Amino acid sequence: MAHMTATPVLEPGQDRTMILNMGPQHPSTHGVLRVLLEIDGETIVRIMPDIGFLHTGIEKTCEAKFYQQVVPLTDRIDYLCPMTNNLCYVLAVEKLLGLEIPPKAQWMRVLMNELTRINSHLVWLGTHAMDIGALTVFLYCFREREEVLKLFDAISGQRMMTSYFRVGGVALEPPLDFFDRVRKFAGYFSSKIDEYENLLTGNPIWMMRTKGVARLSAEDGIALGASGPTLRGSGVDFDLRRDMPYSSYEKFQFKVPVKQEGDVFARYMCRVAELRESNKIVQQALDGMPEGPIKADAPGVVLPDREKMKTQMEALIYHFKIITEGFAVPAGEVYQAVESPRGEMGYYIVSDGTAKPYRVHMRAACLANLQTLPKMCEGRLIADVVAAIGSIDIVLGEIDR
Amino acid sequence: MALAPAITDVEQLKGHPAVARLLAWNPAAVEGVKFDRDEMTITVERSNIRGACALLREDPACDFRFLSDITCVDWFPAEPRFEVIYHLLSISKKERLRLKVRLDGESPAVESLTPVWAGANYFEREVFDLFGVRFTGHPYLRRLLMPEDWQGHPLRKDYPVEGYR
Numbered sequence: 001m002a003h004m005t006a007t008p009v010l011e012p013g014q015d016r017t018m019i020l021n022m023g024p025q026h027p028s029t030h031g032v033l034r035v036l037l038e039i040d041g042e043t044i045v046r047i048m049p050d051i052g053f054l055h056t057g058i059e060k061t062c063e064a065k066f067y068q069q070v071v072p073l074t075d076r077i078d079y080l081c082p083m084t085n086n087l088c089y090v091l092a093v094e095k096l097l098g099l100e101i102p103p104k105a106q107w108m109r110v111l112m113n114e115l116t117r118i119n120s121h122l123v124w125l126g127t128h129a130m131d132i133g134a135l136t137v138f139l140y141c142f143r144e145r146e147e148v149l150k151l152f153d154a155i156s157g158q159r160m161m162t163s164y165f166r167v168g169g170v171a172l173e174p175p176l177d178f179f180d181r182v183r184k185f186a187g188y189f190s191s192k193i194d195e196y197e198n199l200l201t202g203n204p205i206w207m208m209r210t211k212g213v214a215r216l217s218a219e220d221g222i223a224l225g226a227s228g229p230t231l232r233g234s235g236v237d238f239d240l241r242r243d244m245p246y247s248s249y250e251k252f253q254f255k256v257p258v259k260q261e262g263d264v265f266a267r268y269m270c271r272v273a274e275l276r277e278s279n280k281i282v283q284q285a286l287d288g289m290p291e292g293p294i295k296a297d298a299p300g301v302v303l304p305d306r307e308k309m310k311t312q313m314e315a316l317i318y319h320f321k322i323i324t325e326g327f328a329v330p331a332g333e334v335y336q337a338v339e340s341p342r343g344e345m346g347y348y349i350v351s352d353g354t355a356k357p358y359r360v361h362m363r364a365a366c367l368a369n370l371q372t373l374p375k376m377c378e379g380r381l382i383a384d385v386v387a388a389i390g391s392i393d394i395v396l397g398e399i400d401r
Numbered sequence: 402m403a404l405a406p407a408i409t410d411v412e413q414l415k416g417h418p419a420v421a422r423l424l425a426w427n428p429a430a431v432e433g434v435k436f437d438r439d440e441m442t443i444t445v446e447r448s449n450i451r452g453a454c455a456l457l458r459e460d461p462a463c464d465f466r467f468l469s470d471i472t473c474v475d476w477f478p479a480e481p482r483f484e485v486i487y488h489l490l491s492i493s494k495k496e497r498l499r500l501k502v503r504l505d506g507e508s509p510a511v512e513s514l515t516p517v518w519a520g521a522n523y524f525e526r527e528v529f530d531l532f533g534v535r536f537t538g539h540p541y542l543r544r545l546l547m548p549e550d551w552q553g554h555p556l557r558k559d560y561p562v563e564g565y566r
Contacts, residue, residue, distance in 0.1 A: 051545065051546065052545060057555060059531075060556055060560075060562055063562070064562045095438055220519075222466055222467055223518055224520040225467070225469070225524075227467075243495050330404060332437055333440075333499075334440060335469075335497065337469065337497075344469060346469060346470055346488070348472055348486065359475075361470070361472040363470040363472075368520055368523070368524075
């Protein structure tokens with residue numbers, strides 16, 4: 001376990017400073033992030049994140065699976081927004097195949113994707129507030145998150161590892177009362193956001209802990225590859241959903257919250273505003289949900305309905321062939337990026353014309369966002385590190401893959 | 402929707418601002434171009450990659466200010482074995498560009514992009530860790546995800562999926 005020893009990643013500089021080891025089992029590092037701090041009293045001289053404790057080699061595993069078998073793996077990268085990862089992967093494979101997706105499937109994907117964003121942001125808000133000392137918010141957030149997880153359970157049979165999106169569409173028709181349940185949730189959710197804001201936004205302790213803390217300039221953010229709310233909190237008005245739309249996002253009206261200050265408070269305000277916008281998108285998706293099939297008409301790629309399998313020989317053969325041999329994907333390469341709750345989530349897939357991907361690479365938004373940590377923290381106090389880590393919303397599963 | 406065939410002819414793609422800019426800068430730097438599935442790929446000669454990236458970053462017609470990603474593909478046993486892939490994004494033009502560098506399998510090494518984008522740091526460390534490609538001029542080229550004392554580079558194609566037992 002050379003990883004665990006005090007490896008010379010940071011040598012003590014002068015005799016004034018000392019090395020402090022934070023994590024990997026520190027509750028406010030959201031998993032297994034280890035941060036090495038060189039401190040002079042309470043002031044941080046240097047900071048270095050150490051990652052890899054959750055590395056599972058998912059990219060290597062993908063190379064040994066059929067294209068459709070990779071979908072459940074993508075859930076497990078970023079376990080707070082499984083459907084965003086599903087979406088990114090299936091969009092990439094569909095681009096490789098040149099497959100057209102029916103409108104209802106696209107709208108279902110947008111609907112579920114935004115519910116996933118709400119789920120992810122609620123976990124972020126609860127834990128981030130708890131890190132800084134506002135324990136109550138956590139309970140409020142998880143109350144609503146539970147409702148979202150119940151919706152996931154209803155539609156996919158799983159609360160967290162949903163695997164609901166499939167190459168060519170979505171897995172199942174939603175249950176009969178599903179849209180009514182979502183409508184009920186979307187109806188009261190904005191009043192719940194008011195509750196969270198009542199607890200935090202005007203709270204003097206919250207403002208003292210977050211305003212002016214862990215500043216990041218727009219130039220540094222872009223140079224370091226930061227994206228999502230981390231970059232928008234620094235005044236860069238860019239959101240892939242609006243600027244490079246995918247899966248019918250161009251048909252939805254929503255605002256992209258941008259703040260100029262670049263501190264923890266600005267990132268907090270961006271994400272809370274995103275919760276409201278996501279709720280709006282959910283309502284629009286419910287109102288405009290088109291009729292029609294939920295899977296593309298591509299017999300060799302999309303599994304046939306159970307009913308057809310029992311009555312039609314051809315459907316049965318296709319089912320058998322997809323399960324046992326997979327489906328061949330024309331040779332080529334694509335990079336597909338979507339706006340995940342944390343920033344630009346990208347999948348780069350190389351196909352060599354067989355039924356298994358030659359290479360799958362995930363561009364993790366968190367990995368790039370984590371690089372901004374030294375810029376945010378150096379010269380600041382130790383207590384601000386916790387606020388900074390919370391404000392970039394890290395998920396170690398995504399960083400380490 | 403049928404797939405349109407890929408365009409690989411430099412003459413046809415000269416109109417693309419990034420291709421035009423690179424050809425005007427140094428015709429020998431462009432080894433190949435490909436336009437496939439609405440994505441533009443330029444294969445850059447290996448010693449020119451840092452210069453090409455700095456140029457595309459600063460040029461107002463291209464404005465690729467944002468480095469999305471660096472990764473690698475192992476084409477074992479073919480030679481040149483490795484392809485290092487750079488994904489660039491222009492926030493103002495809302496456009497993406499893919500750059501490629503081909504490296505041989507003997508001692509794969511390419512110039513680091515950290516002087517151009519500080520954010521290349523972790524991406525290059527990851528590629529070094531998992532593929533064994535060296536980035537010359539990188540400030541801190543050590544393993545990122547695997548343990549420090551790990552033997553081999555797991556994402557190489559000659560590395561078994563189950564690992565060495």
